[in-house]
Amino acid sequence: MSEQVTLYLHKLSPFSQKVELALIEANAPYRGYHVNLSDKPEWFTSKVNPVGKVPTLTYGGPRVDPEDPSSLSSKITESNVILEFLADVYPDSGLLPKDPVSRAKVRSFVDASTKQVEGPLYDFIRGLGSYEDLLKGIEFVQGLLEDGDFAVGDHYTIADACISPQLVRLKTITETDLGKFPVGLGFKLGEELKGSKFAKFTKYADQILERSSLKQTYDEVRIFPLPWW
Amino acid sequence: MAQEQITLYTAKVCPYAQRTEIALAEAGAPFKRYEIDLGNKPEWYAPKVNRASKVPAIAYGGPDVAPENPSPESTKLAESLILVEFIGDLYPSSNILPADPVLRAKARFFVEIVSTKFSPNFMKFASGNPEGTHAALLTGVDAIQDILPDGAKYAVGDQYTIADIAFAPFWARLNLLVQKGIGAYKDEEGKSFLKALEDPKYAKFNGYVQRILARQSFKSTFHEVRPLLCR
Secondary structure (H helix, E strand, O other), rough: OOOEEEEEOOOOOOHHHHHHHHHHHHOOOEEEEOHOOOOOOOOHHHHHHHOOOOOOOEEEEOOOOOOOOOOOOOEEEEEEEEEHHHHOOOOOOOOOOOOOOHHHHHHHHHHHHHHHHHHHHHHHOOOOOOOOHHHHHHHHHHHHHHOOOOOOOOOOHHHHHHHHHHHHHHHHHHHOOOOOOOOOOOHHHHHHHHHHHHHHHHHHHHHHHHHHHHHHOOOOOOOOOOOOO | OOOOOEEEEEEEHHHHHHHHHHHHHHHHOOOEEEOOOOOOOOOOOHHOOOOOHHHHOEOOOOOOOOOOOOOOOOOEOOOOOHHHHHHHOHHHHOOOOOHHHHHHHOOOOOHHHHHHHHHHHHHHHHHOOOOOOOOHHHHHHHHHHHHOOOOOOOOOOOOOHHHHHHHHHHHHHHHHHHHHHOOOOOOHHHHHHHHHHHHHHHHHHHHHHHHHHHOOHOOOOOOOOOOOOOO
């Protein structure tokens, strides 16, 4: 009998999206609950996550209404910690491979995409980051990509889940130029990524963006403004 | 049980590198240890072992060669936390990863708190950054104490895990600096920090850090050389 899984998320949050993608790709049954972060329900901070952030995953305990969380469930927070948790709870899902070297490679990709792309990209969108840093980060991550359809190995892993929200937002800013960076830099980034220097990255991104899991978690229409940015 | 060779590129001063050495000691794993002089790195190190030119790094597998002559056939891995998990995966008998996924998540969350709330403040303090005050250090201590379980030996229970391994080298170096009064921070900040920790409210934290410093795998890999900032 499998334990209940409830994911408290925000539909616009890239961190929530990472976790949802992993759940969907693992075929794990779960309930998703959108938390209104601008008007946080009191029960969320008192019973789910005192820090009040999403994503938060509850695991186990009785099957209750998401708005009536049980103290008996385990509460897991921090998106990359949740990704590893899901790989542990669904060991045959392929979210993490079984052999130690491949696992280390997946983790290296997660680490690189978090430090080199995720941070710089969201800073760039908020008008705080540098175009060059973002490009360097993308180039670094491109260097880790293997030759197949997935970031590492021949199966979807938490590496793909981790970078997907970044790929989605990259696509948006390069197609619309929306963001707090200087006008035109979004389009310029798009042109650079179409060049031969980034062919491998773009090929990988195009593939990942086609996955149905992504389409289930992302509403292209509602992207900006983001409530906490 | 791993049969492939493990070569660890490391440095005595470096807290990140010590994490990996502790994990290897807990696993009882045979490995070749190669000391990298961080002030004078060999020119083969970045191109052949770690592009980022940092320690720790592991060359795993491939032919049994001298560490100064790394083979392109070995797998090169870096980033201390990834290496600690790698050793946990190679040597499940090391017990540094809890068997229960929820406890594992707690251990990883503890590591996140160390990385986000403790280490940055420690680095600022040790480097004499004006933001590195004793108050900033105490926010890190508070964050850690808040998640320490009651009545348990270590970070997530009685089992010694990756959580303790992640924290111990950093605490040890901060402790060394303030006890000996060395480092770039202002003298009164160091004294205020030590004084604050005498408060009975930090009993749980103080008990915990005593135990992690007493762990054999920590002691055998800690060298009381003057800590440098290795990043």
